[in-house]
Amino acid sequence: MTGPEVRHNQDADWDAWPVAAYLAENYRELHHIDRGVITHHSGFYRRFPPGGLARTLELGAGPNLYPLMLAAAASRHIDALEPGAANREYLYRQLTGGPDASWQPFYQLCRALDPALPATLDEALGRVRVVRGDAEDLTDGGYDAASMNFVAESVTEDPTEFTTLCAAFTRAVRPGGHLVAAFMERMPSYRIGEGPYWPALPVDEAVLHEVFGPLTTDLRISRLAKDRTLPEYGDTGILLLTARRPP
Numbered sequence: 599m600t601g602p603e604v605r606h607n608q609d610a611d612w613d614a615w616p617v618a619a620y621l622a623e624n625y626r627e628l629h630h631i632d633r634g635v636i637t638h639h640s641g642f643y644r645r646f647p648p649g650g651l652a653r654t655l656e657l658g659a660g661p662n663l664y665p666l667m668l669a670a671a672a673s674r675h676i677d678a679l680e681p682g683a684a685n686r687e688y689l690y691r692q693l694t695g696g697p698d699a700s701w702q703p704f705y706q707l708c709r710a711l712d713p714a715l716p717a718t719l720d721e722a723l724g725r726v727r728v729v730r731g732d733a734e735d736l737t738d739g740g741y742d743a744a745s746m747n748f749v750a751e752s753v754t755e756d757p758t759e760f761t762t763l764c765a766a767f768t769r770a771v772r773p774g775g776h777l778v779a780a781f782m783e784r785m786p787s788y789r790i791g792e793g794p795y796w797p798a799l800p801v802d803e804a805v806l807h808e809v810f811g812p813l814t815t816d817l818r819i820s821r822l823a824k825d826r827t828l829p830e831y832g833d834t835g836i837l838l839l840t841a842r843r844p845p
């Protein structure tokens with residue numbers, strides 16, 4: 599008898615990510631938990647002088663603009679790396695045609711926390727370049743800092759693949775480079791609306807220590823309690839991480 603099949607990253611059709619439904623469920627309004635993630639990540643970027651980072655990465659950017667806004671205070675050039683065609687198309691439209699109005703409250707919060715951000719969201723997004731690709735395409739040490747939000751644990755059911763993706767994320771920064779990330783805590787496979795089930799791996803703080811401990815220094819992990827105003831994805835909250843690649 600064989601057990602249930604483990605779904606790998608390649609088994610899902612990332613080009614078909616349901617952008618509109620995902621935005622509607624998660625990002626059309628600023629939720630309490632977004633405030634938590636933004637406050638955490640803003641603290642990370644405030645460590646650096648304005649424009650103090652030459653190149654930074656957003657790995658698996660999806661259609662989420664707030665990590666890109668946050669990076670704009672410290673980073674002069676932000677690569678939004680994304681394998682999915684629908685997500686890239688949405689990002690291009692936001693960068694060229696102007697961002698959807700629903701992102702303005704996110705930007706107001708980011709700027710209130712970090713006045714070094716440009717006056718407008720359009721200006722902040724002017725530092726972003728959308729890049730087609732996935733974690734396997736990353737070269738060693740190409741960035742000063744890297745950010746990853748709800749990716750490694752939300753794109754595979756295979757613990758080895760999760761670890762490999764986290765290692766690629768870590769190696770994407772130069773020795774001594776900086777990492778910031780957010781993970782859904784203990785999330786099983788999930789659906790957006792009535793769409794297909796996407797592969798996911800339930801992870802907790804211990805797993806993050808196991809995976810990132812040997813790869814990084816200055817590892818800090820904290821937790822946000824579950825936000826009940828969001829759809830039920832089966833998670834128990836959000837885990838937040840900062841670390842550095844060893845010099």
Ligand SMILES: C[S@@+](CC[C@H](N)C(=O)[O-])C[C@H]1O[C@@H](n2cnc3c(N)ncnc32)[C@H](O)[C@@H]1O
Pocket residue numbers: 607612615657658659660661662679680681682685731732733734746747748749752753
């Ligand atoms: C749950 S979404 C998160 C999107 C976005 N980062 C956010 O904060 O909402 C997972 C994202 O990871 C991307 N992805 C899937 N496989 C990937 C891989 N191997 N490397 C990098 N990104 C990947 C998907 O296309 C999707 O945009």
